[in-house]
Amino acid sequence: MTLDASAPAGTSGTVRVVGSGLLGASAGLALRARGVDVVLEDTSPTAAALARDMGAGRLASPDDDPAVVLVAAPPDVVAGVVADELAAHPRAVVTDVASVKGGLLTELRARGADLTRYVGGHPMAGRERSGAVAARSDLFAGRPWVVAAGPDAAPEAVTVVRRLALDCGGVPVDMPADEHDEAVAVVSHAPQVAASLVAARLRDAPERAVGLAGQGLRDVTRIAGSDPVLWAQILAANAGPVASVLEQVRDDLEEVVAALRSLEVDPTAAGARGRLARAVADGRAGRERIPGKHGSAPVVYATVVVVVPDRPGELARLLADVGSAGVNLEDLRLEHSEGQPVALASVDVVPAAAEPLEAALRERGWTVPR
Helix, strand or coil: CCCCCCCCCCCCEEEEEEEHHHHHHHHHEEEEEEEECCCEECCHHHHHHHHHHHHCCCEEECCCCCCCEECCCCCCCHHHHHHHHHCCCCCEEEEEEECCCCCCCCCCHHCCCCCCCCEEECCCCCCCCCCHHHHHCCCCCCCCCECCCCCCCCCHHHHHHHHHHHCCCEEECCCCCHHHHHHHHHHHHHHHHHHHHHHHCCCCHHHHHHCCCCHHHHHHHHHHCCCCHHHHHHHHHHHHHHHHHHHHHHHHHHHHHHHHHHHHCCCCCCCHHHHHHHHHHHHHHHCCCCCCHHCCCCCCCCCEEEEECCCCCHHHHHHHHHCCCCCCEEEEEECCCCCCCCCEEEECCCCHHHHHHHHHHHHCCCEECC
């Protein structure tokens, strides 16, 4: 997916991006695609030069007079960088992409920063990979971009940041800093801890056991490949809200463990199976609240499983056949079988399209397990 470069940008003037990693370079790529002048600054000259070579902007110079400064610095230094940018560019609106907003706003106030020109931001987007080499111009496309304006922020500064978010492809969402921090603790920070803890159990698991891993484990642990140093900073900055969520998870987990231990002693233990079923049902109910495609109301899709030979071009052929059947693919997951020359493709479609798609694929020679 690419941004429509033909549409006029809402952002005027030069945008200075401080920090040329994944988020900073991706913002630069998106803004450059809209014709916005972007200058890049980084404590690492190599990182800035790499982002430039990737097309995210030009290197900053002393003569630059930015209208907007986007700070994409690590969480443990972002407050100092924002304060320095506010002081160095007294005519610019300054925003950031840090994933925790409350503590940052408090620290800036303690530093005496000009909070009329500062508007916190947080695009809800990212990748397991980091650095400018992983940057994408469409990283923020269709993603919520929280605009966490403090009480002192000038209305015109808020408008500038909202336009910046739109020019990057994001969907601006106004949210107070404290509410934002509690929200991301539930939808981002606690899930990272949970995924990491589950994945950590694999370190000492027997090799034969790990070899049985299927798509379910891959789904649960996908984000466990994230940067440990970055996440230590994020979790420390949002310690209270994250701890509150994890305490609730701990309480539920203790009940599940108690039920399992009671069944270990007595397979007929009253109430134990009910508690296990309730844990799964509550999880299902929570998952169904996650917004669907394009932020729409959640939709429960039907899954068509297809056996795909592990040969060049086979997946492309499957996708072409799905399109030829007149079916819109909502999602696709691949699961490889250990030691087998095939993969299982799980094709998600609207429920009404499942049976016609199965029939169409069988007619085209695909193996579709019933």
